[in-house]
Amino acid sequence: MLDKTTSILADLIAFQTVSADSNLEMIDYIAGHLDACGASVQQFRDPSGRKANLFATLGPQCDGGIVLSGHTDVVPVSDQQWATDPFKMVARDGRLYGRGCCDMKGFIAATLAMAPTFAQAVRDRPLHFAFTYDEEVGCIGAGHLARSLGEMGLRPGVAIIGEPTGMRIIEGHKGCYEYTTRFQGLEGHGSAPDQGVNAVEYAARYVALLLELKDQLRAMAPPGSRFDPPWTTVNVGAMSGGTVHNVIAPMAQVRWEMRPVQRSDADFVKGRLHRYCRDELLPRMQAVFPDAAIETEVVGEVDGLVPTLENEARAILAELTGRNAADVVPFGTEAGIFQSLGMDVVICGPGSIEQAHKADEYVSAAQLGQCLAMLGKLAAKLGQ
Structure with missing residues (x-):
């Protein structure tokens, strides 16, 4: 079975499913494997028609099934120094190299290799496969899939998200909220700063408040928080604006994120930023240029996976892996979206998050x- 999985993984890596590009060829490939096993396969295109989610079912179409889920997109390889072609799998010293090997095409390949076994094993409880687009840029595809499942009236009971955890059972993670804040000012000559509105300067003030809030959040960690670090984090990922040194910059933007431990922290940050823009920054900008503006685009607001006392998914994985402990992690996944649909959810998959997104993954x-x-043990359980 490992040889079959490796062969499928090589095919999956060859599909260059960077988030900016289409994933349709990979989705069609997956659909072919599952259709050949007798699965009921559905594809849900995004508004552009260039990307799709796939949802497939083995067994009866009823509530209470188990979902095996992964995302098909990968992060870019530009500006990374790879020893080999990132989209051609290389096997060396017991490792399989290639973009997406651990994040998370390895898990997808394993589920496809096992699909014929699942097809023979499934009885009364259905097994679903859910493969999404654009996880890396805000879990957009999973949100779309959640709406699709709602329209279908289907309510699976358990979801296993195969993100790389070293096969540890993960029952909780922080949320991931991503934003792009844009500043519209007024261009002018650098020698007359009072006659323009420098968007870069106002973006800098905005970032300064973000950094203050970042420090304040350290003291707001919930008692007993299991996360590392235990508080909500803020990161300013990119800041851009202006062209040359002697021109007042008319436009700027800040790309930033936060990873909330609890939703109240996110509300605190957004509330402070909103009041600061409304009461201080915008009045100063519009006093010079009435059309000045500050707008924040929500790239994605994905809630975390909340640990629960009762969790069938955790119990199943403990039985299958022999691991009784369940951990939490700081990185985000699509798990919270599946949990919001009423499913019991855990994350468990091959590989290490330390290898994800890096050269020579x-x-x-x-x-x-x-x-x-x-x-294999899951298949045996489904056949009981």
Whole structure:
């Protein structure tokens, strides 16, 4: 089974599904594998028609099924120094290299390799496959899939998200809220600063408040928080604006994110920023240029995965892996979206998050073997 998984993984890596590009060829490839196993396969295109989610079912069309889920998109390889072609899998020293090997095409390959076994095993409880687009840029596809499942009236009971966890069981993670804030000022000559509105300067003031809030959030960590770090974090990822040194910059933008431990922290940050723009920055900008503006685009607001006392997914994975402990992680996934639909959710998959997004990304053959063993036990459980 490992050889079959490796072969499928090589095919998946060859699909250059960077988030900016289409994933349709990979979705069609997956659909072909699952259709051949007798699965009921549906594709849901995004508004552009260039991307799609896939949802497939083995067994009866009823509530209470188990979902195996992964995202098809990968992060870019530009400006990274790879030892080999990132879109051609290379096997070396027990490791499989290529963009998306661990994040998270390795898990997808394992589920496809096991699909014929699942098809033979499934009885009364359905097994679903959910593969999404644009997880890396705000979990956009998963949000779309959630709406699609709602329209279908289908309510699975359990979801296993195969993000790289070293096959540890993860029952909680922070949310991921991403934004782009744009500043519209008034261009002018650098020698007459009072006659223009410098968008870069106002963006800098905005960033200064973000950094103040970042420090304040450290003292707001909930008692007993299991996260590392235990508080809500803020990160300013990119800031741009202006052209040359002697021109007042008419436009600027700030790309930033926060990873809330609790939704109240996100409300606190957004409230402070809104009041600051409304009461201080905008009045000063519009006193010079009435059309000055500050606008924030919500790239994505994905709630975290909240640990719960009762969690069937956690119980199933403990039985399948032999691991009784469940951890939490600081990075975000689509798990919170599935939880919002009423499912019990855990994250468990091959590979390490430390390899994700980096040059020479890899997953070990041993980790894929552990994943296949877990999926094999799941098939046996479905057949009981």
